[in-house]
Amino acid sequence: EAGVAQSPRYKIIEKRQSVAFWCNPISGHATLYWYQQILGQGPKLLIQFQNNGVVDDSQLPKDRFSAERLKGVDSTLKIQPAKLEDSAVYLCASSWDREYANTGELFFGEGSRLTVL
Amino acid sequence: QKEVEQDPGPLSVPEGAIVSLNCTYSNSAFQYFMWYRQYSRKGPELLMYTYSSGNKEDGRFTAQVDKSSKYISLFIRDSQPSDSATYLCAMSAVSNTGKLIFGQGTTLQVKP
Numbered sequence: 001e002a003g004v005a006q007s008p009r010y011k012i013i014e015k016r017q018s019v020a021f022w023c024n025p026i027s028g029h030a031t032l033y034w035y036q037q038i039l040g041q042g043p044k045l046l047i048q049f050q051n052n053g054v055v056d057d058s059q060l061p062k063d064r065f066s067a068e069r070l071k072g073v074d075s076t077l078k079i080q081p082a083k084l085e086d087s088a089v090y091l092c093a094s095s096w097d098r099e100y101a102n103t104g105e106l107f108f109g110e111g112s113r114l115t116v117l
Numbered sequence: 118q119k120e121v122e123q124d125p126g127p128l129s130v131p132e133g134a135i136v137s138l139n140c141t142y143s144n145s146a147f148q149y150f151m152w153y154r155q156y157s158r159k160g161p162e163l164l165m166y167t168y169s170s171g172n173k174e175d176g177r178f179t180a181q182v183d184k185s186s187k188y189i190s191l192f193i194r195d196s197q198p199s200d201s202a203t204y205l206c207a208m209s210a211v212s213n214t215g216k217l218i219f220g221q222g223t224t225l226q227v228k229p
Contacts (some may be wrong), residue, residue: 004160011118031154031215033215035125038159040221040222041221041222042121042123042205042207042220042221042222043161043205043217045216045217048215048216055215056216060219091161093160093161095215097215098214098215099215100211100215101214101215101216101217102149102209102211102214102215102217103149103166103168104149104151104153104163104165104166105163106163106215106217108160108161108162109156109160110158110159110160111159111160113158
């Protein structure tokens with residue numbers, strides 16, 4: 001079974017530029033998550049999708065971050081304009097359904113590492 | 118105060134040692150408790166999951182949850198160099214299905 005795919009793995013941009021990250025979840029997984037992991041910290045949930053609807057985006061900085069999951073499969077996370085403090089690893093994760101994440105059946109991709117200069 | 122507190126370490130032990138990793142939390146609504154392992158430049162992967170209080174054992178790993186103290190632990194017996202990684206505790210509440218709150222992570226190094 002293929003895992004969660006993310007691209008690009010690494011991105012370096014100047015502040016105020018824009019960047020987009022792509023995620024392809026495990027086939028059949030209804031729930032998709034974007035987490036932000038700043039160096040030395042644990043992952044922090046940015047947004048949670050159930051199929052193509054947003055369940056929780058309470059911690060997404062909506063003035064600069066946006067995310068979509070068209071057709072309930074792939075997802076894109078965009079940052080525009082980027083700030084220095086956005087330097088982090090952006091992890092995509094998926095689960096069969098929301099309840100499965102509670103029991104640890106949450107599968108992460110390898111992440112997209114962003115450096116903002 | 119953070120909802121979940123975890124000592125970041127780093128923790129360095131000799132091969133074969135028993136390792137104890139811990140997290141404390143403040144939200145009494147947490148019912149699901151997980152430990153994830155994260156190797157450098159990789160995504161977290163699930164090690165152990167426990168519901169409510171109690172112990173759970175899986176090979177060299179034992180997870181303990183003490184809800185009365187709001188304290189969870191992960192024990193690693195006969196630690197190996199391959200156990201060198203960052204260990205993240207994570208928790209969630211029934212009312213907030215699928216939203217995991219992670220600790221900061223503890224970096225462990227097991228020296229041969």
